[in-house]
Amino acid sequence: GQQLNQSPQSMFIQEGEDVSMNCTSSSIFNTWLWYKQEPGEGPVLLIALYKAGELTSNGRLTAQFGITRKDSFLNISASIPSDVGIYFCAGRGMEYGNKLVFGAGTILRVKS
Amino acid sequence: DVKVTQSSRYLVKRTGEKVFLECVQDMDHENMFWYRQDPGLGLRLIYFSYDVKMKEKGDIPEGYSVSREKKERFSLILESASTNQTSMYLCASSPPGGTQPQHFGDGTRLSIL
Numbered sequence: 743g744q745q746l747n748q749s750p751q752s753m754f755i756q757e758g759e760d761v762s763m764n765c766t767s768s769s770i771f772n773t774w775l776w777y778k779q780e781p782g783e784g785p786v787l788l789i790a791l792y793k794a795g796e797l798t799s800n801g802r803l804t805a806q807f808g809i810t811r812k813d814s815f816l817n818i819s820a821s822i823p824s825d826v827g828i829y830f831c832a833g834r835g836m837e838y839g840n841k842l843v844f845g846a847g848t849i850l851r852v853k854s
Numbered sequence: 855d856v857k858v859t860q861s862s863r864y865l866v867k868r869t870g871e872k873v874f875l876e877c878v879q880d881m882d883h884e885n886m887f888w889y890r891q892d893p894g895l896g897l898r899l900i901y902f903s904y905d906v907k908m909k910e911k912g913d914i915p916e917g918y919s920v921s922r923e924k925k926e927r928f929s930l931i932l933e934s935a936s937t938n939q940t941s942m943y944l945c946a947s948s949p950p951g952g953t954q955p956q957h958f959g960d961g962t963r964l965s966i967l
Contacts, residue, residue, distance in 0.1 A: 748896075775955050784858070784944055784958035785897075792953065830896060834953075841912070842956060844896040 745769070745838070748831050748845025756853050761818040763848045765831035773834040774814040775842070776805050780827045788829075789816070823854050857881070858959035860945050866965045873932040875962050877945030883957075884950040886928035888912075888920065891942040891961070903928055904950070935966045 748765045755761060765774070773792055777785035789800050791807035791814060798805055802819045814831055831845040861876035879886065885904055889897040889912075899912030901920040909920050917939060921929040928947075932939055942963050946956035 746896075751894075773953060777958075782863075782960070784946075784960045787955045787957070790955050832897075841899055841902070844898075846894055846896040 745843040746831060746833060746845040748848055750848060751846070752849040752851070754851045754853065755821055757821060757823060759821055761821055761825070761850060762815065763829060763831075764813060764815045765833070765845045766813040767833060767835075767843075768812070769835050769837045770811045771814075771833035771835040772811070774805070774807050775832040775834075776803075776814070776816045777830045777832065778827050779830065779847075785830055818850075821850075821852050823852050826850055826852050858945055858947055858957055860943075860959040860962050862962050863960065864963050864965075866967060867932075867935050868967055869936060871932075871935050873935050873964070873966075875930040875932075875943055875945075875964070877928045877930070877947075877959060878926050879928075879945075879947040879957075880926065881947065881949075881957075882925065883947035884925070885948045885956075886922065887946040887948075887956060888918075888928065888930045889944045889946065890914070890939075891944055897944060900930065937966050940964060940966045 776788045779785040789805040795809045796807040804817045806815045828847040830847045832842045857880045859878045887902040888900045903909045903922040919931045944961045945959045948954045948956045
C-alpha cells in the first residue's frame, strides 16, 4: 500500500494563485524530495531536503522538511500555466533502507 | 546533466510475449531502478540494482526480472506479458550512497493486448 499520504489529489486553480500541497507519513524520514512530471515525460527533481526544519526555495517553489520528520510541504507562488503537471513527494528513511517511497501525486491544473 | 534514456516511448505487445525494456544512463551511476506508474498509485518500485550483476527485489517484483550486465544499462524483462502489466514504466539512476536524488528517464508506455 501507499506509504506516503499526499494531498490534495488534484487542484484546479486560477493563474496567479498560490498553491500548497503536502505529504505525511507514519514513519520518520531523513530525506524528502519533490518531483514534477509533465505529460509524456519522466519526473524531474524540483527540490531536495535533508534536515528537519529545512526550508528551501527554487524560484517560485518553496519546500519544507517538517520538524517531526514525518511530513513535508511544497508551495508554489503566483502560479502560471506552465506549472501544470503532477507533483510527487518522495521520502527516504531507515525503515525503507535505501529505497525511495512515493506519494500518489498531486495533479495541478491552472486556468489562465 | 544526467541523462537517463529509455529505448522506447511507446510499446504495444501481446499477452504471453516476452518483453524487454531497456534503460541506459550516462553518468556512471552505481544505482539503477525500475518503477511502474499507475494513476492514483504513484510510483512503485519493481527492481533495483546497486552494481553490475547485482539486483534486488522492490515492492512489486512478481512477473518481472532484470538484467544488469554493464554499469550503464539496466533491463527490465516481462517473462510472459499479461494485460495487468499495461502501465507506464520509469527507469531511474543515482550515485552511490543513500542520500542522492534519483534521476528519471522519460518513461515507456507499455500496452499489453
